[in-house]
């Protein structure tokens with residue numbers, strides 16, 4: 001948390017508010033939250049914000065003259081617009097003042113997130129994307145999963161790794177696997193093409209449904225205007241262990257995969273068998 005829909009919602013609310021803004025002041029409250037470019041971040045004074053793009057759970061801020069700032073919200077990160085520079089959250093690590101009088105506050109209680117500043121976008125991509133992030137889950141094509149034929153990795157671990165599909169975390173992996181009726185421990189090399197196609201479709205479905213409701217807020221997540229998402233009540237499996245499957249009524253079960261709580265329907269998601277019928 002937050003995952004792709006929440007980061008995308010932050011991006012949308014941010015860019016609507018700060019595109020073409022000029023950074024007028026940089027206040028670093030916690031230097032080690034700036035993971036790269038700690039010495040140069042104050043030079044951002046005078047830079048313009050051209051665009052904010054997203055890949056997976058990372059945002060890439062295109063700044064003039066040529067800088068690129070990468071932000072990751074980790075578990076508890078927030079980027080919010082406020083009318084003044086006084087830290088409103090107890091764990092505010094960075095405040096960027098904007099020429100029109102607004103302030104961008106970067107807060108993160110648990111500090112699994114961060115801010116990285118690079119002199120050029122190519123450096124940002126080299127550090128954050130190359131060899132680390134696969135296709136963005138929102139733009140995933142079934143051909144992006146072709147490499148799975150050679151990978152002997154369980155489905156859930158592979159999706160959480162970000163290496164083929166970027167942007168999904170524990171919530172949306174469990175939701176997409178339930179929708180596609182796939183057991184999280186199935187090996188990716190054993191999925192037939194039809195299962196990969198169905199999974200691609202279900203990932204899109206789950207993400208678009210969440211985006212339409214502003215994402216999922218369990219506790220910490222807020223968009224740039226400090227609004228919570230409303231998708232939590234629409235979750236089918238995540239957080240619903242012990243409750244009936246919304247499709248077949250079987251009691252949902254939870255177990256651990258790689259230290260992550262995983263919730264499945266034991267009837268809909270059988271190991272070693274793929275079912276496409278609805």
Ligand SMILES: [Zn+2]
Nearest residue numbers: 245248265268
């Ligand atoms: Zn079921």
